Amino acid sequence: MPAYAVLGAQWGDEGKGKIVDFLSEDIQIVGRFSGGNNAGHTVVNDDGEFSLHLIPSGIFWPNTFGVVGAGVVVDPDILISEIDYLINKGINITNKILISERAHIVMPYHIILDELMEKSKGNNAIGTTGKGIGPAYADKAYRLGIRMGDILNLDLFKSKLNEVLPHVNRIISNGYDSKPILIDEVLEKWFTWNDRLSNLIGNVEKKVNNSLLNQENVLLEGAQGALLDLDLGTYPYVTSSNPTIGGAFTGLGINPKWLSGIAGIFKAYTTRVGAGPLPSELDMESAKEIRNIANEFGTTTGRPRRIGWFDAVAARYTYQMNGYDSAILTRLDILDELKSLKICKSYKYGSQILEDFPLDLAVLEKCEPIYEEIEGWCTSTYGVTEYSDLPDNAKLYVMKIEEFIGCNIDIISTGPHRKNTIKRKPLII
Numbered sequence: 001m002p003a004y005a006v007l008g009a010q011w012g013d014e015g016k017g018k019i020v021d022f023l024s025e026d027i028q029i030v031g032r033f034s035g036g037n038n039a040g041h042t043v044v045n046d047d048g049e050f051s052l053h054l055i056p057s058g059i060f061w062p063n064t065f066g067v068v069g070a071g072v073v074v075d076p077d078i079l080i081s082e083i084d085y086l087i088n089k090g091i092n093i094t095n096k097i098l099i100s101e102r103a104h105i106v107m108p109y110h111i112i113l114d115e116l117m118e119k120s121k122g123n124n125a126i127g128t129t130g131k132g133i134g135p136a137y138a139d140k141a142y143r144l145g146i147r148m149g150d151i152l153n154l155d156l157f158k159s160k161l162n163e164v165l166p167h168v169n170r171i172i173s174n175g176y177d178s179k180p181i182l183i184d185e186v187l188e189k190w191f192t193w194n195d196r197l198s199n200l201i202g203n204v205e206k207k208v209n210n211s212l213l214n215q216e217n218v219l220l221e222g223a224q225g226a227l228l229d230l231d232l233g234t235y236p237y238v239t240s241s242n243p244t245i246g247g248a249f250t251g252l253g254i255n256p257k258w259l260s261g262i263a264g265i266f267k268a269y270t271t272r273v274g275a276g277p278l279p280s281e282l283d284m285e286s287a288k289e290i291r292n293i294a295n296e297f298g299t300t301t302g303r304p305r306r307i308g309w310f311d312a313v314a315a316r317y318t319y320q321m322n323g324y325d326s327a328i329l330t331r332l333d334i335l336d337e338l339k340s341l342k343i344c345k346s347y348k349y350g351s352q353i354l355e356d357f358p359l360d361l362a363v364l365e366k367c368e369p370i371y372e373e374i375e376g377w378c379t380s381t382y383g384v385t386e387y388s389d390l391p392d393n394a395k396l397y398v399m400k401i402e403e404f405i406g407c408n409i410d411i412i413s414t415g416p417h418r419k420n421t422i423k424r425k426p427l428i429i
Contacts, residue, residue: 005263007245007262007264007322009315009319011227012223012273013298026217033220033250035239037079040298053082059096066096067208070251071251075132094199098202101152102205107146108186109135111132111135117135144163144167151190151194212254234277235361237276267331268332269310269331282308310342326409329411332397333381333415343404347370385421
């Protein structure tokens, strides 16, 4: 090892929670490096089923410690409720997690701003989760952010709030004709945050780097997906952070020399939440069939996900930008009942055939998929743990995806439980 990154390779919702949990048995530290509680990671193991939004998904193993890096924006109320949720399910992590003092806080007014901004855009809304993530990152860039370390000092917290709140209220009152926020309403939050979280806030960067210096295994847990990257994704239909590999280094404060490998997680078909191009999108009836089989509704928002065939053009693009050493394919079992499957291998744009993912959104929106069709296997793959036990057509489907991406698929998920996994090759050595 000692550092290994696991990244979403599509538009998010690829099954990162399950895979991170599966890979974390021999990991000393698992760290979230980007995003906020707009992420929704589902873990199913011997302890039960869990939905996580901020806490790293590898936390369930007894010797694994979780960290939340400076690149994450943290809603303290959500963090507290998530800790309580785990405690109520018999998982006490209060001595197993550290939140970076440099991580920015999603303040109550960020959530209000998010809702007002989306509403004002009408039909042109991006389709954010409404969790305040974008406004929190915006304040970070404006140097108006309040950080987790400020929870440790009331005077400092109050001073920063006095600085930023007039600016926020001008936007809320003048820009959106909405009710201004009173400082006392926000200050009340501080006392709960300080009481519940002060012992969990510290120097994550030092802890992670010390672990690496001691040759311990560190897993870098991505959130969202590469095609939602603020800089490299389908802008403006993107998230507000960098879920690509560069964000892992800045988000956890480590240097690239520690990295021993990168895995990209691909769902066996494509999904997307919210607005933006999805070239291989299925018609409503076909999408409904897969959505209902797979329960494709957002973990965070509950919104129905848009469904498409596997898009190898987009997959090649994320492979190029992240340099995956291995690909991981999830939800293969969802396709068991389909009589035929399609893989989008290229795009048609006017009279042109495009092998590369267009960076111009106006071009991408007009692209039509060119498919390779494969006969389905119509046999259950649920819970299969050996590649040799897969039906021949399922193997063919896997091999075709490998061929189109140019990357080996070393892990295949055949169900939600960590045990429902085919490991063709060890990733973490």
